[in-house]
Amino acid sequence: MAGKLYLVGIGPGSREHITPRAVEAIERSDVVVGYRSYLKQVEDLLSGKQVLASGMRREVERARRAVALALQGRRVALVSSGDPGVYAMASVVFEYLAENRIELEVEVIPGITSALAAAALLGSPLGNDFAVISLSDLLVPWSEIERRLEHAASADFVIVLYNPRSSKRSWQLDRARELVLGYRSRATPVGLVRNAYREGCEVEVTTLGEMDTSRADMLTTVIVGCSRSFIYAGRIITPRGYKNRYSLRD
Amino acid sequence: MAGKLYLVGIGPGSREHITPRAVEAIERSDVVVGYRSYLKQVEDLLSGKQVLASGMRREVERARRAVALALQGRRVALVSSGDPGVYAMASVVFEYLAENRIELEVEVIPGITSALAAAALLGSPLGNDFAVISLSDLLVPWSEIERRLEHAASADFVIVLYNPRSSKRSWQLDRARELVLGYRSRATPVGLVRNAYREGCEVEVTTLGEMDTSRADMLTTVIVGCSRSFIYAGRIITPRGYKNRYSLRD
Numbered sequence: 001m002a003g004k005l006y007l008v009g010i011g012p013g014s015r016e017h018i019t020p021r022a023v024e025a026i027e028r029s030d031v032v033v034g035y036r037s038y039l040k041q042v043e044d045l046l047s048g049k050q051v052l053a054s055g056m057r058r059e060v061e062r063a064r065r066a067v068a069l070a071l072q073g074r075r076v077a078l079v080s081s082g083d084p085g086v087y088a089m090a091s092v093v094f095e096y097l098a099e100n101r102i103e104l105e106v107e108v109i110p111g112i113t114s115a116l117a118a119a120a121l122l123g124s125p126l127g128n129d130f131a132v133i134s135l136s137d138l139l140v141p142w143s144e145i146e147r148r149l150e151h152a153a154s155a156d157f158v159i160v161l162y163n164p165r166s167s168k169r170s171w172q173l174d175r176a177r178e179l180v181l182g183y184r185s186r187a188t189p190v191g192l193v194r195n196a197y198r199e200g201c202e203v204e205v206t207t208l209g210e211m212d213t214s215r216a217d218m219l220t221t222v223i224v225g226c227s228r229s230f231i232y233a234g235r236i237i238t239p240r241g242y243k244n245r246y247s248l249r250d
Numbered sequence: 251m252a253g254k255l256y257l258v259g260i261g262p263g264s265r266e267h268i269t270p271r272a273v274e275a276i277e278r279s280d281v282v283v284g285y286r287s288y289l290k291q292v293e294d295l296l297s298g299k300q301v302l303a304s305g306m307r308r309e310v311e312r313a314r315r316a317v318a319l320a321l322q323g324r325r326v327a328l329v330s331s332g333d334p335g336v337y338a339m340a341s342v343v344f345e346y347l348a349e350n351r352i353e354l355e356v357e358v359i360p361g362i363t364s365a366l367a368a369a370a371l372l373g374s375p376l377g378n379d380f381a382v383i384s385l386s387d388l389l390v391p392w393s394e395i396e397r398r399l400e401h402a403a404s405a406d407f408v409i410v411l412y413n414p415r416s417s418k419r420s421w422q423l424d425r426a427r428e429l430v431l432g433y434r435s436r437a438t439p440v441g442l443v444r445n446a447y448r449e450g451c452e453v454e455v456t457t458l459g460e461m462d463t464s465r466a467d468m469l470t471t472v473i474v475g476c477s478r479s480f481i482y483a484g485r486i487i488t489p490r491g492y493k494n495r496y497s498l499r500d
Contacts, residue, residue, distance in 0.1 A: 129381070
């Protein structure tokens with residue numbers, strides 16, 4: 001008898017921002033699989049369970065193990081930070097299932113992804129259409145990322161950057177900033193949020209002209225405003241357009 | 251003494267997908283303000299509180315009332331479905347505060363926005379870079395929306411469409427489909443999710459060529475895959491690119 005695989009999003013990290021469904025899925029599981037530091041965030045839910053923690057960049061291995069255990073009849077929770085569908089484990093699991101023509105009961109449990117967590121801490125930068133782009137070129141050619149940056153900048157999307165910088169990927173954020181500056185002014189608001197809703201949470205509001213790209217790392221999400229975004233009282237605000245239609249003045 | 255304003259995202263609707271922080275903010279508030287049908291979803295949290303429910307398209311009025319009450323010293327929860335920052339109440343509140351130079355303590359509480367809820371029910375359509383676009387041209391000129399659709403399609407973003415269709419806006423989704431078909435094949439996977447995680451939840455997986463746009467309404471989120479998205483076992487999967495680097499075959 002086949003078991004079940006839960007792809008669980010635990011949000012940014014603090015227990016305040018994890019959904020009851022995510023907690024329940026972990027509680028119902030016999031085995032919990034995940035990247036070591038994400039599992040720490042739900043440590044109190046793990047007692048009495050088989051726990052398979054692994055290091056970074058072991059996504060394929062984690063997917064394979066989680067599927068194998070579910071096929072043996074276990075209930076397995078594969079834990080991702082944020083949302084499992086956004087630069088996390090859902091795609092690699094489904095790709096693996098498809099590639100090997102495996103049928104298995106899978107439930108994806110959404111979570112608060114970094115774009116939403118960072119935006120909430122910055123104000124309302126996502127108030128109009130936005131594009132989400134990962135600057136990691138480990139799995140995607142840089143030319144493709146650059147093309148998306150160009151188009152997003154040109155069409156005046158608010159731009160959310162995941163994986164902006166790591167110790168080995170040190171120039172991509174500078175290049176992205178340069179590209180966007182081809183379309184937007186130096187005064188464009190930029191927010192950097194590191195460790196959103198976790199210990200060591202840092203929120204910085206700056207501009208495209210002034211931003212210090214070296215302050216970003218793998219734990220940082222960067223949000224670049226559109227041409228109409230502005231800063232008020234330390235927050236980034238992207239208007240939806242109410243002012244075009246209604247009076248907001250008292 | 252000024253009070254506090256919580257901008258609360260309650261997610262798609264079911265209590266399983268609302269965060270503890272959102273529940274806590276409502277519990278701590280003296281007054282709860284929101285669109286009538288959203289407040290129904292958290293009815294059990296409202297007893298003993300002042301409740302100000304209003305109809306659709308009263309965003310500016312709701313923002314003004316919520317701010318006025320907080321300035322009188324009340325703790326006010328202004329409730330949005332999904333996430334308050336994504337086509338919801340956060341921007342209008344911050345725009346209003348900025349416009350009138352009001353300083354007030356505001357906390358934004360993120361929620362599971364429709365893009366994430368719909369994606370989880372569809373599989374993993376958001377497995378690579380994606381663009382979020384609202385097709386509502388009530389506050390934004392259609393030419394601007396069209397421009398963003400063109401660029402998103404051209405740069406091969408997965409595209410998430412909010413507010414795809416209403417009784418008064420009946421042609422926008424057809425036009426969007428036509429535009430995207432200029433860049434993508436008719437076989438491109440499309441998912442329509444109506445009432446995600448609520449009563450009457452409907453999930454449809456189809457293609458750009460076959461989709462019936464008349465099935466969408468204001469309660470529907472549409473996700474259009476990118477050129478690499480595919481359908482397996484009734485799910486839409488957008489690969490992140492693991493196959494380029496690793497073997498996924500057993």
